Amino acid sequence: MASDSYDFIIVGGGTAGLAVAARLSEDPSQRVLVLEAGHDAHSDPRIKTPASWLSLLGTDVDWNFRSEPQPLLDDRVISLNQGKVLGGSSATNAQVFVPPATAVVDHWENTLGNASWNWETLRPYFAKAYTSPPVDGTMAETLGIDGWTETSTTHGPVRTAFPGDQSHPIRKIWADTFRATGHYMAKDPFVGSTVGSFTALASVDPATGERSHSAAAYYYPIKTRENLHVITNATVEKVSLNRHGLNHVTAKATGVLYHCGDEIKEVTCEKEVILAAGALQSPKILELSGIGNADLLRQHEIDPIIDLPGVGENLYDHIMCSISFAAVDELETLDAIFRQEPDALEDAAKRYAKDGSGPFSSMGVYSYAYLPVLKHASPEGRQKLIELLEEARPTKGDTPEHARAQAYYEIAKASLLDPKQPSCAYLAFIAQFVGAFESNTKSFTISAMHSQPLSRGSVHIQSKSVATAPKLDPKYLSNPLDLEIFAANLLQIETIIRTSPLSTLIKQPIVHRDPASNLTDLDSAKNWIRKNGDSMWHYGGSCAMLAREMNGVVDEKLKVYGVENLRVVDASAIPIISTANIQATVYAFAERAADLIKESHGLKAAGA
Template identity: 55%
Template structure:
């Protein structure tokens, strides 16, 4: 490829969002689209295709292998930040959970200042992204969905979803009936009416092949023969190129490395950055867009003064408790212990019929909940006192304006019994978490069968950063999520951890667990808020749901992008990935990123006068003139 070659659109990152946008823009044969992906094509890699092998991809050539800075609130631990460095990005590496955010969370995007970004608009893009599985009527009770008043039959998109694992596994029905008994069963398919309550979750596993369905297999491979779509793998971007005229900047191309050579390619229309929450801010800063003090430190010329780049990093903190299961329950513990006989049998079963323990990762059920103890009169007093003590002061400054805007959203959610502050999940296996080495907590898989119940913090207030620490593009960024540094976050997640025992002790869930409850880790016997906080400091991990580092917000609130996804102060440059999300999804992010990217593709098409189909248009987004 020569430096004189032009494309209409250059997409940096062939991941979850990048391949969605590439597929949609290249639907118009007159538009020439280039995708630059740093990793290789793993389409035929069994570790990508086989659901239960996703763990085998971590810390390999398919993983960026990032780690956070030391986290003082977590006993000084560093946290693994596994992110896909492979065609398909993290959609090729994740645990395949496919769940939506709640309506209230998506509506908060608009309340933060992003006009048109609400559930009413975005819901149709979820439907455009995935296909809802057809379920036999006789299986609905075993799946725990027989009480759904509505089923989302409108979803007809590329990602093929299914209810993972064997239909007959008792955990789904027990989970549904347990939360019904607790008064928290979600009455509708969560993709049609996402709210508070439990539900059987989907996975991005093809219902027929039982293989991973992800952006490469679902969006790219079916259209890879298009002459106007060029996807280049093993191409690591160095920087975005700009032209500065009349005091403004315009993105004109991209410089990248491929096969040991540095190559320049130009764009006639736009550069679209889709490298993820950790890489997109890094590329912006290497290109001269960011905080001038940081750029000057590393000898990078400032193109656009935009200090919010790399700020606002937030992620789902998660922790769990593993309980010993009764002997009759099938679990994945033998695989977790890598027992040769169990692995051999699982391989044979998957090869023969695409069934068995390799066909899923053990996650089948979710619940979005408020803190039940906060709903009592006494709990409301404690909650309001907690919120008042930690309210950001009303002082000048963009960061403070951002923090106050987010605080208002989270406060309203915490005070609303119909909005969740935590997401719970079940796993048919033990969870091996970090443990305090000074305790008798086990450091690896132990004998026995286990069911794990986890809780994640849905709407964290703690905000961290990701920034370059060198002008060398090959150097990893400095990642500091500042987990649970906001006292509200620590208190809320600790309260959710305390609720796990109530779930485990409520029938019929309790009937799947040995009585009295036997915990894999003695330290997970939580008796009060302080013991829960101590457990979190030792054992909390990341759900790898990083977001917000190039956030779509008004500039005066610390935004990097406008509601049209254009970078402030730059023409012809947009960002389309989780870094742009104003607030992280209620739980796992992949479904949200697919929907976000689908809408982004339509916004870009409309701006350039291209045909938009199947979803509502947004007439308030102005059209641009075509560039020659």
């Protein structure tokens, strides 16, 4: 269905873009075009095989972005990976499929002012996006979900599983450990999560053991639709805009300019251009189109069409640190696979080829926990927390930046003072992640990610050429409160690992694979973070759904301020970061975005 005109043009065939495309093309009268800069690697075994995700980083399916040097991370340059392939980062990520804490989503409406964006509104869209895995009742205890009083049964495009060896002891032991401390999540977190441990899903098809990503789940089952056209290796140069209104203060999106190879093409739209290029690319496209901070655009000889200073600001990301420990010899781990030992690789390959089982069917993360800083529950700890919050209070002012900073501070304050809201996500990894690697050893890792950073960075163009990578500055730990809270959370790993029955999986006396990770106080934890903190690649917020008076870029309908027929539907529009891995949240966000678009144009889903 090649054409020069469509009803909808979607820029980016990734996690959000293909989900929206599938839903909009349910109406056969609507012509939908998707432009993706990467290629179609649907049959690539590196993408299909869950355990191969690390081998994708820095390859032809990765944009391979790099940050500016981060002063508070010892001036290190951080790799900021993003999928450059049909399916986007859902085709290259670690497949973790977990929801945010309920209160986080409620803040989108209650604190940030986005009408009707709350947990109860968004929850059905999580359910619409994925299929929950079948569970044999006799395996519930082994899987660590026997205590769940309520579970979510769903039938969406993305297939999920409890991947890898379902009889592996870590799931039950992890659940029993947190039961003993009173921090076991008593229901499926997709029903509505607060704090506690749970067994995590992965975007892996339980029938095949293969990764389930947006191209496989949303696009390939419907790729024969005559009204849906997907073009790969297509780099969008800019959105075509027509100025109008009094003094040309508003504009209308009429199409996009893109190139394939050496050929430059322009396509037009009857209804909307929809940006889904991701948090590191959607701001770039807006700026190249003349939408953004007018002063910045003029610096790069771009005519400002809509002065929107929030474009590219408010960038957030999860910072992560890990600690690896020597595990008991009888624990089954992925260490030999990670060390690329020939015999282990050969055996794993045979098992995976036979029935999609074995080490290759999982990236090695089975269990999660959402927790606050537990010591802050004591009178002394709470007083210390109050003092830290007071020190972090933003300065007063009447600019949009001050208004936004104040709103995010209020969210952080409410979350940190509430013992039922998490400030950190912990994950169990059955292999060594840090320290010197030795042969014939087994390890167990606990990784922590700072759930609600106050630090905000930016992503902006560096020239008017689309070929130039954007300038990426996450400004990790630039808000001092982030380091204080994350360091306190990191110290909790030392407590968790010594709690029974989890301690039975760790060699005694405890051996840290990197001696510097033996954290004894806040100062040692802070030092470990500065030297080892890294990105979890959970970017968002750079085209935030906020009021324009808070430097927002899109409204609650995801429409770009000052521009008709232009929306943003990816993680860049999500105003505050999810509690942990953002994949599931992006799918739910895109599903709701598709409904908002349909409502605007009076469209119906297939069969409606």
